[in-house]
Amino acid sequence: MEKIREYFQKEVQITDEDWKIFSSKLKKREFGSQQIILPLGKVENHLSFIETGMVRYYIPGEENESTFGFSFENEFMSAYDSFLTQSPSIYQIETLSPTLLWQLTYYDLQEVYANTSIGNVLGRFAAEGLFLKKSKRELSLLNESATERYLNLFKDRPALIRQIPLKYIASYIGITPQALSRIRKQIS
Incomplete structure (x- = not known):
């Protein structure tokens, strides 16, 4: 409290x-x-x-x-x-x-x-x-683009965002899990 x-x-x-x-x-x-x-x-x-x-x-x-x-x-x-x-x-x-x-x-x-x-x-x-x-x-x-939205998620709470299932992150930034997978490959 x-x-x-x-x-x-x-x-x-x-x-x-x-x-x-x-x-x-x-x-x-x-x-x-x-x-x-x-x-x-x-x-x-x-x-x-x-x-x-x-x-x-x-x-x-x-x-x-x-x-x-x-x-x-x-x-x-x-x-x-x-x-x-x-x-x-x-x-x-x-x-x-x-x-x-x-x-x-x-x-x-x-x-x-x-x-x-x-x-x-x-x-x-x-x-x-x-x-x-x-x-x-x-x-x-x-x-913002989907890539920018994804990257910006990590600015404030990177450790916590890494614990969220990717399907929820994809939905949150307004893309499919497959599109998120492509973005992750491009930026890694």
């Missing part, structure tokens, strides 16, 4: 009283590798901080799955659109490795907003991180 406080303390000071209220709402959950955290069609009720592990966001399909995002340790994760609207999710979230989450429910977050001086700042900070990740990917799909 201290990792979350350290994460926030980089940007904003949190009083002990505000931290006490916020941290009292956090629930620890552990998942094994390749476990569904949020099934298709369920409402996202949690904003989660990943202490360890990694997850992927994807749209399941009978023949093909479309992976459109990853979250790693020391990041927030959520089907944030479903969380905000409290409506069913049109995608799933699955762990890619054993994952430890600290979760805050939608209603507990509303309580933190109402009862702490720092709640809105913490919520905004988490939301901004999720937005920037989404925006970066969208711009990448519009402005």
Whole structure:
């Protein structure tokens, strides 16, 4: 739980009283590798901080799955659109490795907003991180070649990206596994 406080303390000071209220709402959950955290069609009720592990966001399909995002340790994760609207999710979230989450429910977050001086700042900070990740990917799909998108994945978290199955990486950058294989041969 201290990792979350350290994460926030980089940007904003949190009083002990505000931290006490916020941290009292956090629930620890552990998942094994390749476990569904949020099934298709369920409402996202949690904003989660990943202490360890990694997850992927994807749209399941009978023949093909479309992976459109990853979250790693020391990041927030959520089907944030479903969380905000409290409506069913049109995608799933699955762990890619054993994952430890600290979760805050939608209603507990509303309580933190109402009862702490720092709640809105913490919520905004988490939301901004999720937005920037989404925006970066969208711009990448519009402005970069598949090779550039592949190479850019390794800039921020090279060790973690190497643990993700290539079929998920191919889907994420918008190409087939065969096209990814060709790109990997060209750059090696």
